[in-house]
Amino acid sequence: MRDVNKVFSNGTLALKGMSLDVHAGEFISLLGPSGCGKSTALRIIAGLGAPSSGTVAWPSSRINSKGLPEGDVGFVFQEPTLMPWSTVFGNVHLPLKLAGVSKADAADRVMEQLRGVGLADFAHAYPRELSGGMKMRVSIARALVTQPKLLLMDEPFAALDEITRQKLNDDVLALWHRTRVTVIFVTHSVFESAYLSSRIVVMRARPGQVYTDLPISQPEQRDGTYRVSEFYRANCQTVSDALQSAIQSAEI
Ligand SMILES: Nc1ncnc2c1ncn2[C@@H]1O[C@H](COP(=O)(O)OP(=O)(O)OP(=O)(O)O)[C@@H](O)[C@H]1O
Numbered sequence: 076m077r078d079v080n081k082v083f084s085n086g087t088l089a090l091k092g093m094s095l096d097v098h099a100g101e102f103i104s105l106l107g108p109s110g111c112g113k114s115t116a117l118r119i120i121a122g123l124g125a126p127s128s129g130t131v132a133w134p135s136s137r138i139n140s141k142g143l144p145e146g147d148v149g150f151v152f153q154e155p156t157l158m159p160w161s162t163v164f165g166n167v168h169l170p171l172k173l174a175g176v177s178k179a180d181a182a183d184r185v186m187e188q189l190r191g192v193g194l195a196d197f198a199h200a201y202p203r204e205l206s207g208g209m210k211m212r213v214s215i216a217r218a219l220v221t222q223p224k225l226l227l228m229d230e231p232f233a234a235l236d237e238i239t240r241q242k243l244n245d246d247v248l249a250l251w252h253r254t255r256v257t258v259i260f261v262t263h264s265v266f267e268s269a270y271l272s273s274r275i276v277v278m279r280a281r282p283g284q285v286y287t288d289l290p291i292s293q294p295e296q297r298d299g300t301y302r303v304s305e306f307y308r309a310n311c312q313t314v315s316d317a318l319q320s321a322i323q324s325a326e327i
Pocket residue numbers: 083084085087088089107108109110111112113114115116263283
């Protein structure tokens with residue numbers, strides 16, 4: 076993103092001069108107070124909203140008519156947004172169906188993603204039969220079924236209980252290690268961002284912009300032991316200090 080400004084039709088300046096370079100294989104968290112423009116930035120990257128000025132540039136040669144790399148972006152929203160009338164298989168098949176791939180031809184890819192999120196045995200279940208965490212796993216499988224290079228996640232676990240959230244954090248890390256997909260993850264949580272990220276972009280509000288960009292050094296193996304380690308505590312402290320300072324810097 077280069078010098079991106081976003082002004083909504085009601086006059087709200089949601090982003091001011093936001094620039095961000097994202098490198099292949101990174102796990103970036105966008106962290107900041109409510110209203111600092113995290114979701115707006117993510118939606119602009121996804122092509123779900125246009126910048127008022129500035130540019131979003133892609134290295135890919137497969138740019139479509141909307142200026143986005145074809146099939147290279149997956150999006151996971153805070154709500155799982157599953158079709159209640161369709162099975163788990165049908166929901167994960169959807170992006171391929173929209174791309175014209177039949178159920179039979181898509182079966183292997185759908186099942187591979189369901190195995191990846193531990194839901195292969197639930198392919199024929201309906202969303203109403205699943206827990207909140209399982210629904211979110213289906214949503215992640217659906218985002219990955221087109222094998223995107225970039226996975227955008229907008230507070231995907233905010234509505235889940237702490238235990239499920241920690242489990243899904245571990246699952247997303249395992250998935251990131253396995254696929255090496257580039258992830259941009261929006262969160263309000265210092266602890267979640269410090270656990271997951273290779274880099275944390277702290278944003279400030281009024282106007283929404285990047286406040287600071289923190290590389291996070293992480294052990295390869297992150298688990299329950301890491302969660303109670305001094306290393307993790309120190310990372311949380313660094314991130315928390317940066318967030319506090321971003322909040323204090325906001326123009327009142
Ligand atoms: N469609 C819209 N029309 C007008 N204003 C909007 C619109 N969407 C967002 N905004 C405003 O733009 C600013 C940034 O909103 P955004 O949702 O991107 O922030 P956020 O950091 O993701 O917030 P939260 O953490 O609470 O989800 C806010 O002031 C919000 O009220």
